Amino acid sequence: MRKALTISAVGHAVLILWGLVTFVVKPLEANTTESLPIDVISDSEFTQITAGMKTAKKVETPKPLVEKIGEQKPVEELTKIEKKPAIQTASAEPMPIPEPKKPEPKPEKAKAEPEKQAEPEKAKPAEAPPPDPALEAMKKAEEQKKVEDQKKVEDQKRKAEEQKKKAEEKKKAEEQKRKEEAQRNAFDPGKIAALLDKQSPRREAATGDTINQTASLGLASGRSATLTQSEIDALRAQIQACWNPPAGAVDGRELIVRVRLQLRQDGSLSVDPAVMNRGGHPQFQIAAEAALRAVRRCQPYRLPIAKYDVWKDVEVTFDPRDMFRG
Amino acid sequence: MPEAAGVSADLSIFALFWQAHWVVKIVMTGLLACSVWVWAIAIEKFLLLQRTRTAMNRFEQAFWSGQSLEELYRSLSSRPNHSMAALFVAAMREWKRSFEGSTRSFAGLQMRIEKVMDVTISREVERLERRLLVLATVGSASPFVGLFGTVWGIMNSFQSIAASKNTSLAVVAPGIAEALFATAIGLVAAIPATIFYNKFSSEVNKQASRLEGFADEFSAILSRQIDERA
Known part of the structure; x- marks a missing residue:
């Protein structure tokens, strides 16, 4: 038995030695490659x-x-807002707005005025203070604006009437067309070739x-840069904390309110939020008010400052069904 | 990231063993020892069975050559070195004792001779079969032992993956290769063990039946002798 055991042990030792000599694998040089995420x-x-x-x-x-050049967001409307709040600088704290200085009497005027001052001084208090050219310019501008606004309103009314007429005409034309098409749409196997899409392959242009x-x-x-879904959800969650959706709005598909927020870098509202859609539901106005209240009450919002460019102007949808769905 | 440049892993046999967890090391050394033991048993059994077979052939040739049984007994009784000779010597000794003693007792001689031969056969078969069970055990158990080492090693390497927070192949591969090495050794031990067990157990069965056949023939001859002398 001892002989067999030694033979076996020696055999194994020889095999292992042979393995050590020949079974030298090249060291695995695996460079870590960048992962390639696949996304739809x-x-x-x-x-x-x-x-x-x-x-x-x-x-x-x-x-x-x-x-x-694709469609642009209607930004002009907002620039028209006349009561602009204090202009915000990039710094988080609002800069003190320089109060409109009262135009000080300039030395030139001072020279011109002595003629008037030469007149009896008693008359002066009765007279209105000399109209300031800057103030006058502002007033004029305002008047002009008012006139323009009125004109615009009138124009719009006129346009609206014209559009109504056009719309009626269009409706009639469309009805006629539909009738004709219904006749035409009857399936004709002989005209299959006409149904084939003959457009050459194309792609959508990037706008x-x-x-x-x-x-x-x-x-x-x-x-x-775009807001990720989680960041959008975070914003929505912050707003929802303050939102009391209108009671009894469970089935309200028409109570969905889209609100446009314009935010400063510190997360507070820079402009009063605006409701972006209209709804026919009798309670829509209430829902819209509730949404606006929520938006106003919950500021400032905490969002990643690096993406300020994206969230400085966002639209948030208030859907009462989401709320009740929990 | 310094380690991102390339994780190199030494995959030589020695490194595979040395880098492994201590549990896996124990499993590997145990399996290696099993393998050594299995081959030792196999070599020993092979030589033993070979020797027994040739000796049996030579004995049968001598037995049926017409040589006197007394002479054969005298030449073999000093050193009954293989199973069939041992059987013959045991039966002949019993026979001789019955005749050489002061009182001749034929009554139970036949039965006694058969008993003696049965005992000798079972002793001889036991000698041939010794340690074959080790082969069977190693053959069936060592794959599981190796698998245990592998599972342990893979668990270990997964823990290290979790710790390094890097799932690239370069991190995963060495640990798994190490772990699989345990299964490889297990199989290396188990496959020869199973083959040898099957081969040797069938060989032992063959020789045992040959012994029994000889015992029957010899007892028939002796019983004829007893009847003639009685």
Whole structure:
């Protein structure tokens, strides 16, 4: 038995030695590769991609590729608001607004006025103080604006009437068309060729505010900044904490209120929130008020400061069904 | 990230053993010892069975050659070195004792001779079968032992993955390779053990039946002798 045992042990030792000599695997040199996340994206997301080319010139702000000027958000309306609150600077604290200085009598005027002052001084208090040119200019501007506004209102009324007429005419024309089409739509197998789509393959042009045909160097993330779903949810949660949805609005699809928020960097509202949609529901006005109250009450909002450009102007949807769904 | 440049892992056999967890190391050394033991038993059994077979052949040739049984007994009685000779010697000794003693006792001789031969056969088979059970045990258990080592090693390497928070193949691979090494050793021990067990147990069965056949023939011869002398 001892002999067999030694033979076996020696055999194993030889095998292991042979393995040590021949079974030298090359050390595994695995470079850690960047992970390649795969995402399903929509058209709009695709057009917002700002992943750039390495050869492109460095631009201050990377622009998405744009081939067509697309629709722009109606920003002009807001610029028309006359009662603008204090203009905010980038600093978090509102800068003290310089109060309109009372125009001091300028030395030139002082020279011109002595003629008047030469007249008896008693008359002076009775007379109105000499009209200031700057104030007058402002008043004039205001008057002009008022006149313009009136004109605009009139124009709008006129336009509205014209549109109504046009709409009626259109309706009639459309009805006629529909009748004709109904006759035409009867299936005719002989005309299948006409039904085929003969358009050449095409793609949707990327739209933006300015045409930009050169790829930019791109951002690190490869995406233009957008609020992530969780950030949007965070904002919604902050607002919902203050929101008392109108009672009995369980079935209110028509009570969905979209509110536009414009925020400062510290998360407070820079402009009074505006309701962006109309609803036919009798309680819509109440719902809208409730939404506005919630928005006003819950400021300031805590959002990532790095994406201020994105959330300085956001729309939030108040859906009472969400609220009741819990 | 300094380690992101490339995680190199030494996958030589020695490194595989040395980097493993101590439980896995114990499993590996145990399995290696099993393998050594299995091969030792296999070599020993192989030599023993070979020797027994040739000796049986030679004995049967001598037995049926017409040689005198007394002579054969005299030549073998000093050293009954293999099973069939031991059987023959045991039966002949019993026979001789019955005749050489002061009182001749034929009555139970036949039965006594058969008993003696049965005992000798069972002793010889036991000698041939010794340690074969070790082969069977190693053959069936060592894959599980190796698997245990693997599971332990993989658990360990997953813990290290969780600790390093990096799931790239370079981090996962060495640990799993180490762990699988335990299963490999288990299989290396188990496969020969199973094969040898099957081969040797069938061989032992064959030799046992050959012994029994010889015992029957020999007892028939002796019983004829007893009847003639009585």
